[in-house]
Amino acid sequence: MGVSPGSAYGPVVQVASPVGPPRDEPAAADPAAAAEQAIAGFMQVAESLDAKAAQADASARDILKATAMIARDRSLHRAVTKHLSAGLGPANAIAQSIDEFAEQFAALGGYFAERVTDLRDVGSRAIAAVLGEPAPGVPDFTEPSIVVAEDLAPAETATLDRSLVLGIITRAGGLTSHTAILAAQMGIPAVVQLAGATEIPTGTPVALDGGSGAVTVNPDPAFVEAQRERRARLAEALADVTGPGATADGHHVALLANIGGVHDAELAGAEDLEGVGLFRTEFVFLSADQEPTVEEQTEIYRQVFAPFGDRRVVVRTLDAGADKPLAFADLGAEDNPALGRRGLRLSQARPEILATQLEALAAAAEATGADVRVMAPMVATAAEARWFAEQVRANGLPSSGVMIEVPGAALRAAQVLASVDFGSLGTNDLAQYTMAADRMEGELSELLDPWQPAVLDVIAAAATGAREAGKPLGVCGESAGDPFLALVLVGLGVTSLSMATGKVRAVRLALRSHTLEQCEVLAKEALAAESPEDARQAVRAAAAPEVAELL
Structure with a gap:
């Protein structure tokens, strides 16, 4: 599904998958101490997002600060504490709490439902913090590339280097997802709901069309050149049409x-x-x-x-x-x-x-x-x-x-x-x-x-x-x-x-x-x-x- 118009060609950069809780995680021996550990993990996430916000532009700054507020939410911390007291380990207590809040947000619909991705991103980062694992997200890269992910949290999309991101492809998402809306606002071609997207190896050249939703893996040179020419013609046509909206x-x-x-x-x-x-x-x-x-x-x-x-x-x-x-x-x-x-x-x-x-x-x-x-x-x-x-x-x-x-x-x-x-x-x-x-x-x-x-x-x-x-x-x-x-x-x-x-x-x-x-x-x-x-x-x-x- 194409969600942000335009075309792009470049190598794939795969985003690290979200971090989940261990299935065999034991119950917390000391629930109170585990609660402190889990809350510290959330605060670590919040501080990391605040640090990114301090270096971001105004649009990204607002999104990052809003996501940091989720990590600091006391009702979320209380839910984790409750699940620790009920016999879960810290990572599973975080995951269970995030699931409950995500269900509430999804039931509300509209703006709240669209924040579920933010919520799950915070949860994944907090789980990584308590497990001592690297935070999930977009890796550092220096070559202009096409970013591919299961889904992109707003905090990730908002901090993308626009000079390096040629396009975005996600396996999940939809027309109204934050990734789709932000990509359109930033003028980055984007395709969502692409089955098998996360299986494309890093470095593989792909061409995407953010209008039709088409993605071509390992396209031949003639295809790439035709897409480049089309992109140039479109840019020229768009520049020539200005003023109030009207039919011919x-x-x-x-x-x-x-x-x-x-x-x-x-x-x-x-x-x-x-x-x-x-x-x-x-x-x-x-x-x-x-x-x-x-x-x-x-x-x-x-x-x-x-x-x-x-x-x-x-x-x-x-x-x-x-x-x-x-x-x-x-x-x-x-x-x-x-x-x-x-x-x-x-x-x-x-x-x-x-x-x-x-x-x-x-x-x-x-x-x-x-x-x-x-x-x-x-x-x-x-x-x-x-x-x-x-x-x-x-x-x-x-x-x-x-x-x-x-x-x-x-x-x-x-x-x-x-x-x-x-x-x-x-x-x-x-x-x-x-x-x-x-x-x-x-x-x-x-x-x-x-x-x-x-x-x-x-x-x-x-x-x-x-x-x-x-x-x-x-x-x-x-x-x-x-x-x-x-x-x-x-x-x-x-x-x-x-x-x-x-x-x-x-x-x-x-x-x-x-x-x-x-x-x-x-x-x-x-x-x-x-x-x-x-x-x-x-x-x-x-x-x-x-x-x-x-x-």
């Missing part, structure tokens, strides 16, 4: 960025795009033991809005669930938090959290003069949309919207959008709920493919409802960054596309090479397909040849 016949489609923090905003603000289609605000809350104050939130939002001047910034309010990660918003245990009180449902249960956030957003908007538009996650009904719109208006914010990521909301989009100003399709969760497939389950990646015709049917229904309501409908899931799927989405009636900044140019090129009528024809081709691969191939075959050959 002038139909406007706003091209926007997905961002998750201040540094993302600073990078995106300098790019040739029309603003932000998704500002994830979770990072403001995740590391807090207490709810951030209005003043604290206002300052962060002000820093995020400032780089965009009068361009739009679409803000998603807190998208979290009712479980341990948010200590100040614990709604109690749920059998299935992914289908429980998350997103807007949490805001309705704890309206004071939403009120504080909206007050801070309004203050930051006034301070910067930004075009701030606020949307709620996990909206399922028209009544929920009305309730949210009332809260937004009460705080003096001029524009309210809803995320459409629940199939029920998509099917009733005309009613759901009637009381708000816009809608935005979260195709990652929409695919998960439409296909009944956990988005973090790698073995179900085909079901989660946004090219699934059933998912496109649901998107088409939402677009029809949006037209009936006379409201704009965007897409802010990672599918918006696929140039060919972007054509289909526009053909279905989508009016804006928000994606990782590194994908904007390719999408702009695809749009400028097709008329709106051609996009509508491509949409019909995709809807008529039986499988995601059939849909993808049908659209590529029917697309403009000069674009299909380059992207």
